[in-house]
C-alpha cells in the first residue's frame with residue numbers, strides 16, 4: 077500500500093524554519109572534536125607571550141632584553157623600538173582612535189603590552205617574560221572619569237599638540253586633554269524646558285559598572301607568513317574575520333589578496349573578540365621576522381584584565397511626567413569611561429553606540445542625550461557583552477528611570493509602563509532620538525506576561541510580606557522586578573552604519589550541487605550561536621532542500637563572501653536576510669528550469685514546499701532535487717548551467733526585538749542573600765527560526781544578566797590595580813545560583829526583513845540586567861529606597877538594608 081505523502085510531511089522532512097532542529101555543530105563539540113585556535117599546530121611553530129605593565133600609569137625608562145634573549149629557546153623579543161620602523165608600534169582602533177601595540181614611552185593601564193617574547197614553546201616564553209628588565213617611573217593614576225576631566229595629568233600625550241592645544245578627536249572637538257568626544261542627540265533646549273515645566277520630575281544618577289564577558293575560550297591567534305608565496309594566513313578568535321583582514325592589510329601594507337583570515341571554532345565571543353588586539357599584530361610581525369608560524373594565546377588573567385570590557389557608564393537622568401503618569405520628556409547625560417584608548421567597535425557615526433535607544437518602549441515626545449567619552453588608566457574596549465552597541469546601558473537606564481518615576485508618582489510600575497507604551501498602531505514609530513522602530517506590540521506582550529505570573533497576586537503577597545516583616549514575623553523581603561525592553565539590532569543600513577568606512581551589509585553565497593545538496597557561505601561567524609543549524613533551516617524553507625543536506629560555512633575569508641561579522645545580534649537581521657535573498661535567486665532560476673522541463677510557461681509553475689508544480693495540475697511537478705540535477709545537464713538552452721547565487725544585503729532598517737521580563741526574588745535582610753524564586757521571560761524576535769536555539773540563547777543571556785546584576789564586576793583600586801583579575805574574584809554564576817527560567821513568546825515579524833526575523837541573542841541580557849536589578853531595588857521600595865548601584869552582591873544588599881535601618 078502506498079500511503080500518499082502529505083504536504084505537511086514533505087515540509088517536516090526539510091527541517092526548515094520554525095522547527096526545533098538539533099544543533100548540527102554539537103556532534104563535534106560534545107565529542108571534543110571542535111577545532112579551536114589553540115588546536116591549530118603548524119610545523120615549526122613558535123610561541124609568543126607578553127611582558128605586561130604592573131602599573132596603571134608609568135613612564136618607561138628602559139627595557140633590557142639581554143637576559144631574556146640569553147635564555148635557551150628564546151628566538152626574539154620585540155619592543156616598540158622594533159615595531160617603529162615598520163610603523164606598527166601603534167594601530168588604529170575600530171573607534172577611530174589609535175592604540176599602542178607595545179608600550180611607546182609610557183603605559184596607560186595595568187596589564188598593557190610592553191614587550192613580546194617569541195620562544196620555542198610557551199613555557200620558555202613565559203620564563204623569558206620574567207627575564208625582561210623594564211624600568212618604570214610611576215605617574216599619577218586616574219581611575220575616576222569625573223576626576224579625569226579635571227586632572228592636570230595628561231594621559232594621552234600623543235593627543236596634545238606641541239603648543240598645548242587639543243586637536244579634534246575622531247568624533248569632533250575635545251574639551252580637556254582626557255576628554256575623547258561629546259555626542260549629542262535630540263533637542264536640548266526643548267527637553268530642558270519640558271523638564272522644568274513638568275508637574276513631576278524624577279531624577280537619578282546610576283552607575284552601570286565595568287564588567288567583562290569572560291568567554292570560556294580566551295583570545296588568541298596563529299600567524300603564518302609564507303615568504304615564498306608572500307601569503308599571510310592568520311587564524312584567530314575573530315568575530316569579524318573580513319574586517320580583520322582589511323585592517324591587517326591597511327596597517328601592514330600586505331595586499332589584501334595575500335592575506336587569509338580564518339576564524340575556526342570559537343568558544344564564545346560575546347563581543348570580546350570583535351576588536352583587534354596587540355597580540356594579533358605582534359604575532360604577524362613575529363612570523364614575518366622569523367619566517368615560521370607564531371601562536372599567541374591569552375591566559376585567563378590577561379583576558380579579564382586587558383581585553384574588551386563592557387559598560388562603565390555613569391548615567392544621569394531626568395524624566396518628566398504629568399501627575400497622571402504620562403511621560404513628557406527624558407533627559408540623559410552619560411560620562412563614559414573608555415580607559416586608555418577608545419577601542420569601542422561602534423558604527424562610525426555612533427560614538428556611544430545606540431545609546432539613543434534610551435527612550436525605550438515608551439512614547440516620549442521630547443528627549444535629549446549627551447555622552448562624554450573620557451580617558452582613564454583602565455583597559456580599553458567597551459564593545460562587548462551581549463550588546464556591543466550600548467543598548468544594554470540604554471535599557472538599564474530607562475527601565476530604572478521608570479521605576480524611580482513610579483516611586484515619585486506613588487504609582488504601580490507595571491501600570492506606569494502600560495500607559496506610556498508605544499501603541500501597536502503607532503508603528504513604524506519615529507522616536508524622539510532618531511530611530512524608526514519597525515514594529516512592535518508591547519501591550520499584548522505586557523498583559524500576557526503579567527497574567528502568566530499573576531502579577532496582582534504577587535503584589536498582594538509582597539504587601540503582606542512587608543506587613544509580616546514589620547511585625548517581626550519574617551526576615552525576608554520580596555522584590556518584583558519588571559522590565560519591558562526594546563532592542564535595536566541588525567546594524568545595519570549602510571547609509572548610517574559603517575566601521576572604518578566599511579558599510580555594514582552582510583552576505584551569503586550558495587552553491588547547489590547536482591545531487592540536490594548545497595553549501596552556503598556567509599560573512600558572519602558563529603561563536604556558539606548555532607549558525608550552521610539555523611541558516612540551513614532558512615535555506616531549507618526557501619529552496620526546498622533538506623536542511624541536513626545543506627552545509628553552512630563561515631569564517632574563512634578565502635572562501636566566504638565579504639561581511640562585517642557577528643556581534644550586535646546582526647547575523648539574523650542582516651546575514652539571515654542575505655541568506656533568504658540568495659535562496660530566492662536560486663528559486664527564481666529553478667522556476668525557469670522547472671517550467672522548461674515541464675514544457676510550460678515560467679508563470680505556469682509555482683513553488684510548493686520542495687518542488688515546482690504546474691498550476692492546477694499538482695501531479696505534474698519537478699522536485700528541487702530533480703531541478704538541481706537538471707541545472708547541471710539539461711539546463712535551458714542559452715542560459716548558463718549551474719545553480720548558484722550570491723546576495724549582499726543592505727538592510728533598509730534595523731530590527732526592533734522586544735520583550736517583557738518579570739523576576740520574583742526573596743532577599744534575606746540579615747545576610748543580603750538573594751534567592752530568585754521565579755524568572756519569566758517573554759521574547760518577541762519576530763519570526764522564530766529555531767525555537768530551541770532561541771530558548772538556549774535566552775537561558776544563556778539571562779544567566780549572564782544575573783551575573784552582571786548580582787555580582788560580576790571588573791573593579792579597580794585607586795592605584796589602577798585590577799582587583800578582579802581571576803575567577804577567584806570575578807563572579808561567574810553556576811547552576812547553584814541560576815533559577816529555572818520560564819520562557820514565552822509573541823511573534824511580531826519585522827515588516828522589512830525578508831523572513832520577518834529579528835535578532836534575539838542580545839535580548840535576554842539587555843532585558844535581564846534591569847529586571848534583576850529592579851527586583852532588588854523593588855524589595856526595599858516600601859522602606860524608602862529609590863536606587864542602589866549594581867552589582868547587587870550580598871555585601872552591598874546587606875549594606876542597603878543596614879542603611880535603611882532594617883537591622884534593628
Ligand code: PCD
Nearest residue numbers: 345346347461462464604610644647648765766835836837
Ligand atoms: N528570530 C530568530 C533570531 C535568532 N535565531 C537564532 O538565534 C541565534 C542568535 O541570533 P542573533 O540574535 O541574530 O545573533 P548573532 O548575530 O547570531 O549572534 C550574536 C549574539 O550572540 C549572542 N549569543 C551567543 N551565544 C553563544 N553560544 N556564544 C556567544 O559568544 C554568543 N554571543 C552573544 C552576543 S554578544 Mo555581542 O558580540 O557583545 O555584540 S551579539 C551576540 C542564531 O543562531 C539565530 O539563527 C533564531 O532562531 N530566530
Ligand SMILES: [Cu+]
Nearest residue numbers: 463464465467
Ligand atoms: Cu546591541
